[in-house]
Amino acid sequence: MKIKELPENTLQRLIIYLKVLEHLEKEKIDPISSEDLAKRCGVNSAQLRKDLSFVGNLGTKGVGYSVKSLKYSLKKFLGRNHEWNMILGGINPLGKFLLESSQLFNEGFNFLAIFDTREEYIGKVYNGLSVYNLSQISYVVKNIKVDIGVITAEDVPEVYLEAFLKEGIRAILNLSHVPLFSENKEVKIENFSFSLILTKLSYFLKICEENK
Amino acid sequence: MKIKELPENTLQRLIIYLKVLEHLEKEKIDPISSEDLAKRCGVNSAQLRKDLSFVGNLGTKGVGYSVKSLKYSLKKFLGRNHEWNMILGGINPLGKFLLESSQLFNEGFNFLAIFDTREEYIGKVYNGLSVYNLSQISYVVKNIKVDIGVITAEDVPEVYLEAFLKEGIRAILNLSHVPLFSENKEVKIENFSFSLILTKLSYFLKICEENK
DNA sequence: AAGTGTGAACTTTTTCACAGCT
DNA sequence: AGCTGTGAAAAAGTTCACACTT
Numbered sequence: 001m002k003i004k005e006l007p008e009n010t011l012q013r014l015i016i017y018l019k020v021l022e023h024l025e026k027e028k029i030d031p032i033s034s035e036d037l038a039k040r041c042g043v044n045s046a047q048l049r050k051d052l053s054f055v056g057n058l059g060t061k062g063v064g065y066s067v068k069s070l071k072y073s074l075k076k077f078l079g080r081n082h083e084w085n086m087i088l089g090g091i092n093p094l095g096k097f098l099l100e101s102s103q104l105f106n107e108g109f110n111f112l113a114i115f116d117t118r119e120e121y122i123g124k125v126y127n128g129l130s131v132y133n134l135s136q137i138s139y140v141v142k143n144i145k146v147d148i149g150v151i152t153a154e155d156v157p158e159v160y161l162e163a164f165l166k167e168g169i170r171a172i173l174n175l176s177h178v179p180l181f182s183e184n185k186e187v188k189i190e191n192f193s194f195s196l197i198l199t200k201l202s203y204f205l206k207i208c209e210e211n212k
Numbered sequence: 213m214k215i216k217e218l219p220e221n222t223l224q225r226l227i228i229y230l231k232v233l234e235h236l237e238k239e240k241i242d243p244i245s246s247e248d249l250a251k252r253c254g255v256n257s258a259q260l261r262k263d264l265s266f267v268g269n270l271g272t273k274g275v276g277y278s279v280k281s282l283k284y285s286l287k288k289f290l291g292r293n294h295e296w297n298m299i300l301g302g303i304n305p306l307g308k309f310l311l312e313s314s315q316l317f318n319e320g321f322n323f324l325a326i327f328d329t330r331e332e333y334i335g336k337v338y339n340g341l342s343v344y345n346l347s348q349i350s351y352v353v354k355n356i357k358v359d360i361g362v363i364t365a366e367d368v369p370e371v372y373l374e375a376f377l378k379e380g381i382r383a384i385l386n387l388s389h390v391p392l393f394s395e396n397k398e399v400k401i402e403n404f405s406f407s408l409i410l411t412k413l414s415y416f417l418k419i420c421e422e423n424k
Numbered sequence: 425a426a427g428t429g430t431g432a433a434c435t436t437t438t439t440c441a442c443a444g445c446t
Numbered sequence: 447a448g449c450t451g452t453g454a455a456a457a458a459g460t461t462c463a464c465a466c467t468t
Binding site for chain 4: 219221222256258259262272273274275
Binding site: 006011012015016018019020022023040041042077078079080084093094097098100101103104107108109147148154170171172173177178179181186188190191192193194195196197198199200201202203204205206207208 | 218224227228230234254289290292296309312321360366383384400403405407410413414415
């Protein structure tokens with residue numbers, strides 16, 4: 001059944017289901033029906049069941065889903081059942097925030113090193129990690145398997161991307177203000193910025209104002 | 213032509229086009245063809261032209277698009293041609309980062325007040341703004357038009373949501389770890405967390421490993 | 425000659441509705 | 447009786463391909 005490729009939107013929703021389930025565990029609601037869970041996730045129940053069918057046959061007919069085991073299945077399916085090694089490109093307030101985030105650490109996303117291109121930052125230590133010169137990345141990364149490269153640098157984000165890809169890093173989170181892309185289909189780049197998501201809201205507000 | 217409603221994915225892409233155009237302005241490339249711009253935005257040219265057709269007839273046949281005027285049209289269409297007032301719910305490292313972000317400020321997203329439910333934070337000042345008790349929100353917000361409510365609180369994000377909605381705030385950015393939804397179609401809630409976007413990458417990496 | 429704007433064809437995603445299990 | 451899992455139908459989104467403008 002896993003032949004069909006997972007649509008991007010389904011992936012996004014599966015992650016939301018997981019987040020809501022993690023929250024639900026504390027409320028001792030168990031089992032939960034697709035109807036109930038769907039409502040808490042802002043989707044309809046057919047959608048939720050179809051989405052979950054990509055993961056497997058997880059429910060019990062006539063009963064619903066076990067919160068605990070559904071959460072476990074989703075975590076495993078999403079690759080969140082073990083840890084991932086990350087490096088940071090560019091040290092700045094956002095980078096510092098991520099380095100210090102216990103939430104990310106607890107979810108298995110660990111930073112191993114920091115890189116920067118600006119001389120004045122090389123050698124400084126943040127959250128127990130040294131800042132290395134980006135040009136030295138090959139040496140630093142030689143003995144560790146880096147899974148994810150996070151770019152926070154605002155000056156030359158594309159230089160960090162290039163360096164990361166050259167090291168064979170396939171998964172990139174780009175948090176700079178300029179979206180980055182790669183022709184290479186083996187590489188996955190996620191672009192995010194707060195102004196991007198706030199602009200979605202500003203569009204919504206503009207439409208609201210027009211309809212008055 | 214504006215009769216048809218804008219698909220969510222089109223909105224997201226329009227914002228990316230805007231971001232790339234802003235970057236492009238510095239490179240003095242002008243005019244630009246849909247082919248060229250599309251490549252820089254990770255989409256195909258038909259998609260880009262179709263997306264832009266929601267905004268209007270912006271190009272010149274046989275020539276392409278003026279970078280400057282396309283940027284301007286997009287900004288206006290997306291509601292980014294003026295300022296928006298925001299309030300923050302919950303003071304913590306992420307909240308502090310957002311308050312201090314000059315990027316957001318420069319793009320017209322301004323924080324006006326901070327709210328929290330925890331006594332020990334009330335009265336403190338961050339980036340020139342006082343922290344008010346959430347229960348006092350009606351008084352504080354009485355004379356200002358709040359456009360966007362940003363929730364960073366990790367303890368009881370739903371309490372902040374409820375308070376914001378009661379004040380008539382229609383646009384919510386929820387950065388807590390638990391996704392929030394509203395039945396009310398007049399309200400737009402954007403849910404985001406770094407672990408959500410990193411989980412997209414962890415899924416990608418898991419699939420990569422399986423195919424080896 | 426070059427490149428937009430857009431109906432029409434195609435593809436993907438969502439919703440419906442119900443067979444089938446507990 | 448209740449609720450899942452899923453084909454089939456409906457809706458939405460993407461790509462094609464070309465008429466048309468500069």
